[in-house]
Amino acid sequence: MTNVDQSTGTGRTLSASFFNRHLRTITGTAFSMAATLFGLLFVTFFIARVMPIDPVLGVVGDRASQEVYDAAYKQLGLDRPLYIQFFYYIRDVVTGNFGTASLTARPVLEDIARVFPATLELATIATIIGVILGIPAGVIAAVNEGRWQDQLLRFLGLFGYSMPIFWIGLVGLLVFYGNLGWVGGPGRLDIYYVDIIPSVTGMILIDSLLAGDMTIFWNAVSHIILPSSILGYYSMAYISRMTRSFMLEQLGQEYITTARVKGLSEAKVIWKHALGNVMIPLITVIVLSYANLLEGSVLTEVIFAWPGLGNYITNALLSADMNAVLGGTVVVGIVFVGLNLLSDILYRIVDPRAR
């Protein structure tokens, strides 16, 4: 009986301790996220207010008379002290009101709900391409260090990293769309397919599948393939370079020699043991690359007429549309915090020591 009681007592203690630990982790993470986002808003808000760009001109335009200008100045709340403006802004944000974007005359949240899925779709496919190509390329380069495979892959990586995306995008369009006609042109769809299917997720590939319209799905694929391949190429260049570097470090370790001496196949040594240990730092690299793409790639979006987040925030910044800038900043902040959380979780899955 004693044993049973003791056992049950220990179980309860363990369970409570486990629960408390996770509760602490969740609370800590939530607090950290809130503090990060608050800090982000605080810094962005005050930078925005000291920028030498007049937000009133963004609303009323160059021709406005002083009366119209003054009325808009007051309407935007700019006549109040800065800390009061910030207080009201935070109060509204907490209730889910990010204000109206002066650039589009629509609620900022509605704008972001429209532009972010376009970026998410593009960035996700680009990252998948980057990972599928980048990791094997990095492994091949490391295994063949100094040989032609390594030189070729390093050259391709360096080329991808050094060439301006503006140039690659235009040349890609000229060759694959203009001359060969293999892919769709700028935009997310051919113009006559726009607005045909209902927008559920905002991601056309998924929405077209949900609507069961394969014509639109394939048309969307033909439009996304080129910009995502170009962004994926950049992502691949980064991932392959880092994979190569991590792999070289692992291949010099003693456990690799031991594994070979024990007679394990080369494939198992490289693919399972060496790459397995590389996966932990590689997750950070992939997540960072993904996060960068999710911020939006302005130049790619301009060339491919892709209505994404990068273009939206840049336009907002240039026009001093501060509600839109702050809303976009919060989204980017959430993306970064969220992906950091995701990489923490993935660490725990991949590396038992982190659990």
Place this chain on the structure above:
Amino acid sequence: MNFKKTLTALALTTALALPFAGTAMQADAATPPNMLVVAGQIDDLISLDPQEMFEFSGTDYANNVYQTLISYDPKDFSKGYGPDIAESWEVSEDGKTYTFKIADGQKFASGNPVTAKDVEFSLRRAVLLGKTPSFIVTQFGFTADNVDSTLVAKDDSTFVMVTDKKYAPSFVLNCMTAAIASIVDSALVMEHEKDGDFGNEWLKTNSAGSGPYKLTSWKPNEALTIEANPEYSGDAPAMKRVIVRHIGESASQRLLLEKGDVDIARNLSPEDVAGLGDAEGVEMQTDLRGRIMYISMNQTDPILSKPKVVEAIKYLIDYDGMANSFLKGNYMVHQAFLPLSYLGELKDKPFSLDVEKAKTLLAEAGYPDGFEVEFIVRTAQERVEIAQSLQNTFSQAGIKVSIVQGTGKETLGKYRARTFQIYVGAWGPDYPDPHTNADTFTSNPDNRLEAKLTGKLAWRNAWPAEGFTERTAAAIVESDTETRRQMYVDLQKDFQKEAPFAIMFQMTEQNGIRDNIEGYSIGSAISAVYYGNVTK
């Protein structure tokens, strides 16, 4: 080492297969026969409310979705204004009362009839909302306090407008063709009124007009779609749907046009226009636009306020060199503040690059070795290139120029605050009457800083415009159109000699269009794009 071969094969196959993935997915490249697809830059569009919008893309939209009391014929702008919603009009003997007779049988896209009550509502709305373009209407003395007696529908077909004093009828009527004078469906708009906003919030993203088209959808920075309005009283447009797609990059517009995925490309760079020279199935259509490019000198600056320095600077500009190189096709040399095709246009070009003459003038002004000066310029390719060309030619006379680039709002902020030396800028007319530019370039009734007449370029440059202000005011009350025309010609000649502005260029717009498109009008310098007459 088989795994290496497998990995190599996998990587190479994926890389090679990617571009081919789209081969089978590519749709046919030709737009449908009853649909017009336009590639343009519509990121300036921030509101679709005609009593609020003041952007180029907005005017294009309003021109096709709304009607005004009177309007221009896109087939012949030289005829001047003619009937639109109003079938006739009269001006009283004292020149203050305008009576418009509204044509019967016209309907809004909603099916509601177009009446004088809608005209009254729309023009009062323009005054009461008080948005940026409201001055086009309020300059005739209409205020929130007097609209009940000055803008009045006598019955369903008679609208009466009473101005505060006698103006040139051509001035008043030209202003009635502007977008802000668009007639909106009062019943529909007021159904969506919120907190006394006259439906402004709703109309920013919806349409309530009686023009050949109505709004289908607007996705900011992405696309604007309009479709034929079945209730339109004029000839039904052949293009049942018009889609204006935002394509920011000129090279992308060119590719889409060459492939036939768009019918019209509106923002082609000179390089892309040249590149399209022999393209099959593509033609170029060129038209004048109203935008003027100029530099101006702040008269609070002790050096730039000297008349000889101002004159010297006008001889240090390589007008032809710029127009024939990086501005080719997009701008032509023009040295008067009224765009060509406006009443009172002036074709004189008294200035050309003459460094020796400029040096002499500078020496006479007391600056034989030149001086240092700062340009503020918006970070836009053509303006920066203009600033760089000026930097080069100015240096030939010893003037050392530093160029400070900034965003549009940043440079405008400095310009409006008079905290600059030389501004490289552009100005587009607000309505198709010469007063639109005369009022800003040659009128400055109060030059004091605290007067804050920020809407006037003369004030921004601290130029008192003595004598010019009075002549500008006289021109808008001159009833005889020929006399009025001559007044503007004389005003511009004197402005060329004395004003601290060097007008350099007038914009021309080159649109690439597919060769099966007919009846397309860019709108010239006095109007905006018309899609209603387009056929394929």
